[in-house]
Amino acid sequence: MFHFDNSYLQLPDKCYSKVNPATVKHPELLLFNHKLAEDLGLNKTDDSEIAAMLSGNRIPENSIPFAQAYAGHQFGHFNMLGDGRAILLGEHIDPQGKRFDIQLKGSGQTPYSRRGDGKATLKAMLREYLISEAMYALGIPSSRSLSVVKTGEAVFRDSVQQGAVLARVMKSHIRVGTFEFAAFYGAKEVLKTFFEYTINRIYPDLKNTENPALALLEKVMQQQAELVVNWMRVGFIHGVMNTDNVSISGETFDYGPCAFMNVYDPKTVFSSIDEEGRYAFENQAVITKWNMAKFAETLITLIDEDEKKAVSLAVEQINRFEKMFRAKWLTMMAAKIGIEQPEQDDLDLIKELLELMQVHKADYTNTFTGLYLQDFPKDNPEFWEALLPWKKQWTDRIQKTAGRMPAAISLMKKVNPVIIPRNIHVERALFLADKGDMTLFNELLNALQKPYTYNEALKDLLFFDADFDENYQTFCGT
Ligand code: AMP
Numbered sequence: 001m002f003h004f005d006n007s008y009l010q011l012p013d014k015c016y017s018k019v020n021p022a023t024v025k026h027p028e029l030l031l032f033n034h035k036l037a038e039d040l041g042l043n044k045t046d047d048s049e050i051a052a053m054l055s056g057n058r059i060p061e062n063s064i065p066f067a068q069a070y071a072g073h074q075f076g077h078f079n080m081l082g083d084g085r086a087i088l089l090g091e092h093i094d095p096q097g098k099r100f101d102i103q104l105k106g107s108g109q110t111p112y113s114r115r116g117d118g119k120a121t122l123k124a125m126l127r128e129y130l131i132s133e134a135m136y137a138l139g140i141p142s143s144r145s146l147s148v149v150k151t152g153e154a155v156f157r158d159s160v161q162q163g164a165v166l167a168r169v170m171k172s173h174i175r176v177g178t179f180e181f182a183a184f185y186g187a188k189e190v191l192k193t194f195f196e197y198t199i200n201r202i203y204p205d206l207k208n209t210e211n212p213a214l215a216l217l218e219k220v221m222q223q224q225a226e227l228v229v230n231w232m233r234v235g236f237i238h239g240v241m242n243t244d245n246v247s248i249s250g251e252t253f254d255y256g257p258c259a260f261m262n263v264y265d266p267k268t269v270f271s272s273i274d275e276e277g278r279y280a281f282e283n284q285a286v287i288t289k290w291n292m293a294k295f296a297e298t299l300i301t302l303i304d305e306d307e308k309k310a311v312s313l314a315v316e317q318i319n320r321f322e323k324m325f326r327a328k329w330l331t332m333m334a335a336k337i338g339i340e341q342p343e344q345d346d347l348d349l350i351k352e353l354l355e356l357m358q359v360h361k362a363d364y365t366n367t368f369t370g371l372y373l374q375d376f377p378k379d380n381p382e383f384w385e386a387l388l389p390w391k392k393q394w395t396d397r398i399q400k401t402a403g404r405m406p407a408a409i410s411l412m413k414k415v416n417p418v419i420i421p422r423n424i425h426v427e428r429a430l431f432l433a434d435k436g437d438m439t440l441f442n443e444l445l446n447a448l449q450k451p452y453t454y455n456e457a458l459k460d461l462l463f464f465d466a467d468f469d470e471n472y473q474t475f476c477g478t
Pocket residue numbers: 081082083084085086112113114115116117118119120240244245254256476477478
């Protein structure tokens with residue numbers, strides 16, 4: 001099925017541990033992403049073969065399974081980590097020559113499992129499948145989900161749950177935490193080899209720059225800023241932006257306690273373990289800067305032999321973050337209200353809108369849809385009434401643009417999703433799927449494939465129950 005290569009295994013052997021996935025009792029293929037399989041050029045094979053390989057029961061040809069070592073700052077604290085419940089089968093080379101990690105998640109213990117069981121629950125893996133594929137359809141760089149295989153085994157959490165294994169596909173699983181591991185490990189040779197590997201694999205263009213380590217820092221910063229701006233465009237809250245969950249390739253990944261915001265409130269946080277709101281919606285920018293500072297620390301010895309000089313170059317680069325982020329954010333928010341080339345004054349217009357949304361508890365997604373879609377059902381009449389003076393200002397502003405309202409609407413349609421995975425629907429779908437009924441899950445998954453298209457028939461998915469969200473919490477490591 002795969003065309004595996006194993007370049008990661010040429011790294012110093014501290015960087016990984018060879019380990020086979022655990023075998024499972026009754027593998028049953030519950031979800032398979034045919035379109036993704038086709039795009040990856042995977043050879044067709046029957047379901048039982050797929051279930052055997054993507055549950056860990058049969059090691060595919062040319063696979064040398066291993067777990068990656070990494071470290072990370074978790075809620076601000078440094079820890080040695082590593083794949084505790086994930087095992088890489090190998091790097092699949094697609095027909096265009098592109099390289100993709102194929103990883104099993106929930107496939108048993110590894111040397112990095114610490115006290116964990118290495119397993120994953122069916123509900124958590126279905127959730128990751130749904131949200132990651134929704135993110136991809138929204139046009140946001142993300143890990144992809146190839147399959148969910150039920151294991152037929154029990155997993156013990158707060159309650160007894162069904163077990164499952166997810167197959168995850170990513171350009172690379174190298175993270176800020178992998179650099180932290182290599183730097184912490186001490187031997188400069190390990191860090192240097194790992195750094196060169198990363199550049200060659202992910203950003204070969206940086207090889208010929210004057211200072212590749214500094215160029216990598218800049219590149220990753222840009223990618224992360226871009227990514228978080230994209231999250232904010234659609235109301236996504238990652239929930240656990242620890243440095244071990246920040247990918248160097250700029251892909252969203254590790255969908256644990258993530259969720260989409262409904263009612264606009266910049267302080268929104270759903271994760272049960274984020275008591276202080278460290279990873280709240282509006283904090284995602286400053287946390288990204290913090291994470292990039294941690295990344296910079298790992299690169300110091302590679303930036304310059306003179307430590308003082310290296311630190312000053314790194315600090316200079318990190319300090320560019322705010323300005324860069326603000327510019328990207330303004331462009332994104334302006335596009336959400338149909339302005340392609342924002343001016344400084346547009347910031348006030350945007351802020352006023354956000355304030356009104358917050359005061360009137362308006363839905364983040366539906367506000368933007370309601371602005372351009374005349375007959376879109378308005379479920380918060382009080383908000384739309386209060387918005388009238390702002391709408392007048394906004395219309396005047398749009399009239400001053402070259403393309404007027406038609407161009408504004410066409411831009412708004414491109415950047416404002418109509419359908420997002422709303423917590424209430426996600427939970428209902430998972431509840432039923434856990435009971436063996438995949439109907440709603442598949443309907444939701446399907447609807448999320450075309451998030452920018454308004455479809456009357458899917459009206460039920462556009463609304464939410466604010467009471468449900470108020471008490472909604474997501475859980476990590478399940
Ligand atoms: P996460 O919060 O999912 O990014 O995971 C943080 C760390 O905990 C990683 O090193 C994971 O591999 C590890 N981990 C999470 N769940 C489990 C589990 N059930 N068994 C072993 N390790 C786990």
